Amino acid sequence: MKKTILLIALSLFLGSSFAQWSPAGDKIKTKWAEEIDVNNVLPEYPRPIMERADWKNLNGLWEYAIKKVGTSEPANFDGQILVPFAVESSLSGVQKRVGDDNELWYKRSFTVPSNWKNKKVLLHFGGVDWRSDIWVNDVKVGTHEGGYAPFSFDVTPFLNKSGDQKLVVKVWDPTDRGYQPRGKQVNRPEGIWYTPVTGIWQTVWLEPVAEKHIEFVRTTANIDRNSVAVELQTSGTNYADLYQVEVFDGNTKIATVKASAKQSIDIVIPDAKLWDTDSPFLYDLKVSLLSNGKVVDQVDSYFAMRKVSTRRDKHGIVRLQLNNKDVFQFGPLDQGWWPDGLYTAPTDEALKYDIVKTKEFGYNMIRKHVKVEPARWYTHCDQLGILVWQDMPNGGHSPQWQMRKYFDGTELKRSAESEANYRAEWKAIMDFLYSNPSIVCWVPFNEAWGQFKTQEIVEWTKAYDPSRLVNPASGGNHYPVGDMLDLHNYPHPELYLYDAQRATVLGEYGGIGLALEDHLWATDRNWGYVQFKNKKEVTNEYVKYGKQLLDLINAGFSAAVYTQTTDVEGEVNGLMTYDRKVIKIEEDRVRQINQEICNSLND
Incomplete structure (x- = not known):
């Protein structure tokens, strides 16, 4: 009888949770929107490179x-509001604008598991x-500025000894009325500029750690010396x-090394298996922190x-190389909207989907x-074997943009x-993503958006x-610094400027x-640089450009x-529709020309 009452109560609770939330608005949606469980939103571990x-x-x-x-x-x-979906989004259940005159407040309660005692x-x-400003049990515990890198606070001193804990978050976001990095968000979306994203847009989570604990693990491979450097940042440790x-x-342990918590260490990897796009082999690490032998x-x-x-x-x-071999790097502009x-992708399967299709397209x-993804996106790239050029999200406007000559x-x-x-x-983003092997290139500026002190920032x-390439200014303004000269040209490819000292890229x-x-x-109000009527015409033009x-x-x-990878809001120039329900090209023909391009520098 007691079990029956509990089941009825649980079903009523779950039913009420679903009744209180539904996607807002009447815009198109992906198939994954239907799979959201408000009691289990994005349940995957959010930081797989240090778990x-x-x-x-x-959430x-x-x-x-x-x-x-x-x-x-x-x-x-x-x-x-359904966290972690931005308040302007349909999946938040709200879909309201905030603006720079207002602040967005969040509140919830949580409990700390009993087995976290003394942690x-x-x-x-x-x-x-x-x-963002954060309060725990009415005590302000921290402030953070920045929309693209993760952050955390030790909230132990502010927790009640037992029972419910109160969490309040306040967010202010001026979007394009501020100077901060914001990517393509604007208060008045049109053309290539999109809807604002305000507030929490990635997973919020709690983690128990010891007084002495690991804060991050940083790895740097050196295939020429068959070694990997491992560096830890720790809290509470001594020499x-x-x-x-x-x-x-796999399941075979190939090396065990020890070092002082204050030292980095090089580990020899005998007969190293190299990671590339055809064979993205990953070695597993188990890192243990020891104090007094325990x-x-x-992680x-x-x-x-x-x-x-x-x-x-x-x-x-000058060619780009992967593992000391020339590789023509070819891929789509991926905006992640x-x-x-x-x-925020509706589910982890959705987050992975665009990467899978990119590989399938060849x-x-x-x-x-001009966006940074959640940590899981980069792990999917690491596992699937895709090279990533990572842009810094832009903010601000430069007084002029010169494409076809070096900037004067x-x-x-x-x-x-x-x-x-x-x-x-920018430093926080680089620190966050440093150990992901899929990232091969940093791009600090795009098309002069907010571009300043180019030589100093690139250097x-x-x-x-130094383990990665730097594309200093994608599309201009051009300076003779970094590893690439990057041209933009729509709609067809054109080589109108060339650098004999660096790689020239489109x-x-x-x-x-x-x-x-x-x-x-x-x-x-839909647009593309050129418009066609059906999949065959699009593919013909794509192959011609190829x-x-x-x-x-x-x-x-x-x-x-x-x-680009998908349509985005008013842009209809994607390989897929914005809702990911239709592939807009003939895949076999696109894959064939793409693979020919990717393999063009093979011996």
């Missing part, structure tokens, strides 16, 4: 309120756009504390043995365009506050991470448009990026 066994997901229904800037915590909230409790945010690293090839913390990680570099070929053209979740690279104008002059903000977030980027081209009824975000690109590879191009 602990114990954690607690705080789900929270209370929300939109209030004027400067208002105290609301006594009454406006309703419920520190870390509160993690995968991504919150833009400025006498040790860490142990165990390296696994394991006090342990699972992975790394890959791979190298990216440039080298001049026999014709004098969703009609239902905006910045590409070997993705340019992640006046660069944007940022305020001291704006410049410090850019530098801090700092290259010095901070950072954007294409944009072939096809508007498909019932799969449009906006029915009255053949032109092949000729230009011989003339000097060493990489290319096709615009």
